[in-house]
Amino acid sequence: VANVVVFGTGRVGKSALTVRFLTRRFIGEYGDIESIFSHNVIVDGRDITFNIWDSPETSLYEKRVQWADGFVLVYSICDRASFNAVTKLIQFIKDNLGMDKVPIVIVGNKKDLNHRRTILSEEGRLLAFTTACQFYEVTAAENYHSILMVFHRLIDRILASKTSIKRPAGIKGIVKSMSAVFTRK
Numbered sequence: 001v002a003n004v005v006v007f008g009t010g011r012v013g014k015s016a017l018t019v020r021f022l023t024r025r026f027i028g029e030y031g032d033i034e035s036i037f038s039h040n041v042i043v044d045g046r047d048i049t050f051n052i053w054d055s056p057e058t059s060l061y062e063k064r065v066q067w068a069d070g071f072v073l074v075y076s077i078c079d080r081a082s083f084n085a086v087t088k089l090i091q092f093i094k095d096n097l098g099m100d101k102v103p104i105v106i107v108g109n110k111k112d113l114n115h116r117r118t119i120l121s122e123e124g125r126l127l128a129f130t131t132a133c134q135f136y137e138v139t140a141a142e143n144y145h146s147i148l149m150v151f152h153r154l155i156d157r158i159l160a161s162k163t164s165i166k167r168p169a170g171i172k173g174i175v176k177s178m179s180a181v182f183t184r185k
């Protein structure tokens with residue numbers, strides 16, 4: 001099972017992206033729905049259940065960060081504020097999860113609106129490079145394949161991070177696992 005949170009400011013195409021992945025379809029308007037979707041895919045012969053939490057930007061940030069195994073952070077290539085928000089989100093996630101290797105894919109959406117572009121591809125790529133995240137530019141409105149790539153890349157990272165958890169834990173990790181033991185019912 002992989003829990004995935006899709007974050008981003010309003011109207012960048014979070015729902016479009018999620019629905020595209022789940023159904024292969026594009027639906028123009030979705031409204032402000034708060035939803036968790038479940039979806040099964042086979043990756044490298046393994047049956048993976050994706051739980052995807054897609055919701056309006058402001059709600060339950062901390063709760064969702066704790067719940068997630070990985071993140072899709074979406075901005076619109078025509079919206080500078082949405083890009084700045086992704087930068088802040090990365091910091092927020094890393095502050096909260098207290099580790100470097102959080103599986104995160106940064107997605108610049110609305111690539112079809114290239115004539116209105118205000119964020120260069122290079123800026124997205126540089127952000128990803130400096131924060132050790134993955135990066136894609138996509139058009140949720142048109143392209144299923146690239147959206148599939150986003151989620152597959154994320155699942156690869158999640159599976160890799162889950163199998164490497166047994167590394168020597170460091171003091172933070174030890175405190176965490178001890179408190180997990182003591183709070184278990």
Ligand SMILES: Nc1nc2c(ncn2[C@@H]2O[C@H](COP(=O)(O)OP(=O)(O)OP(=O)(O)O)[C@@H](O)[C@H]2O)c(=O)[nH]1
Pocket residue numbers: 008009010011012013014015016017027028029030031032033055056057109110111112113138139140141142
């Ligand atoms: N041109 C273009 N429009 C898109 C694309 N993806 C989404 N849109 C449009 O952008 C608007 C917002 O899409 P949503 O998927 O509702 O965005 P959201 O991020 O879930 O929005 P909130 O629910 O408000 O947070 C809609 O009018 C979509 O039709 C895209 O790839 N290209």
